[in-house]
Amino acid sequence: MRELLLSLRNVSAAYSGKTVLEGVNLDIMPDDFIGIIGPNGGGKTSLLKIILGLLNPQSGHLKYNIARYEIGYLPQISQFDDHFPITVNYVVLSGLSKGMHLTTRKKSETRDKIEKILDTIGICELRNRPIGELSGGELQRTMLARAIISSPKLLILDEPNTYVDNRFEQELYRILADLNKSMAILLVSHDVGTITPYIKTIACVNYSFHYHPSNEITNEQLKVYNCPIELVTHGPVPHRVMGEHKHG
């Protein structure tokens, strides 16, 4: 049952010859929920792009047991032109494409899927809106819908909580926990504190790569992992799990 989805061996990333990340060893299992943390420019997005096949690794190799279209992807805020003439409907539909076709066979099936996902994400009334008329959070929800509509085996999210309000953020994690029953999730976030209750394991990315097989992490460990991230974050979030507390 627990079949390996994807494994990375000694993978490194570089842009025009300049290495930005190295020594990545990671096995992704079907029920994984890995939080990826690290400072700005640490190489988190680069790692995701290598997994997605958008960036060729400088060295090392990847072994896939899933097809490319079985990976769902929510990119870090807009890599696209947010005034492009496209409506929410079509953005979400693009998540169903598979090569030159759609994964769905019938028009009604496609429509039902879109309907259902918009409902889950709570953006039904926005379906005919051009994306240029959405708020940041609404756009982010649309991107989430696009990422998960194909029921991927691996879901890759690059800072999905950008722009979304606190209430939807909690709902987002509930949705993800639910999705995690049927798919592996890789979640990049700056805010370690907020995500720890939901993720199962943590990976620290800052030029080097360290995998931490638990969702509790201490400031000391972060230092060892060479991850200059502040664990104690702003604002009181009630059920945050803090490694610090155990030590104290």
Next chain:
Amino acid sequence: MEIIQLFEYEFFRNAFSSAFLMAISCGLVGTYIVSRRMVFISGGITHASFGGVGISYFFGWPPMAGAAVFALIAAITTENLTRKKAIRNDSLIAVMWSLGMAIGIIFIYMTPGYSPNLMSFLFGSIITVTHLDLALMLALTIIVMMFFTVFYKVILFVSFDEQFAKTRGIPVMLINYILIILVALTIVLSIRVAGIILVLSLLTIPQNTANLFTNNFGKILFWSVVIGFTGAFIGLISSYFLDIPSGGTIIFSLVILYLIGRLVKMVLVMRRFTGAGTATAVSNGKGPVQGL
């Protein structure tokens, strides 16, 4: 009716047919260009093609063939270097733009004895459209129409978010190259209608007019064709009756249609304000102005 009588002339029938065909091609291809903000790239391709015109004159080849070769080279180079990020895109385009014009003018002036009608290349001469031109326009229009209907969604997804499209296994590179080649060919064949200097407006004004009323890619495709054809038809007729070069009158008609579009939109926005019954005097005055 005098307008009906115009169709008795073969030159007018040919001009009308080419306007009709190029309105379709330019409407579809132009929507891609405008949505993807490739107007400057298209300008580069257009002007680069003039180099081909010049060289063809010098060697006595058909000028449109030379223009097509140059436009295709420019299009593929831009696409290729943009992907590799080898050079800043806009600088490269500026170089192609002016280099094409320079090569064109040098070779035309080096051509002994014969000085071609430059004006018709720069500003178009739709009334001299030949049967060969028409056949090529028809072939291109059929290809463009088929490509945009069959692969409508793929084109939309690739144009909107290339990176995401790649993750879905869409052959993004192939689609990009096919589209840029169609852009180049459409531009070259439209030179007959509007000339090198005015061609860009056939690819952008109808789209921007449609875009005033809809943000739906598919609807912009459709309405650009309708608006483009209307403008071309009005332009053609006024060109005949006013005895003014058609390139100018067609573009002028397109601009007028655009301005009418703006006006209609202004009225619609004002109606919505007053219709809602919630508008204050201030927002009533401001709403449409912001639209401008």
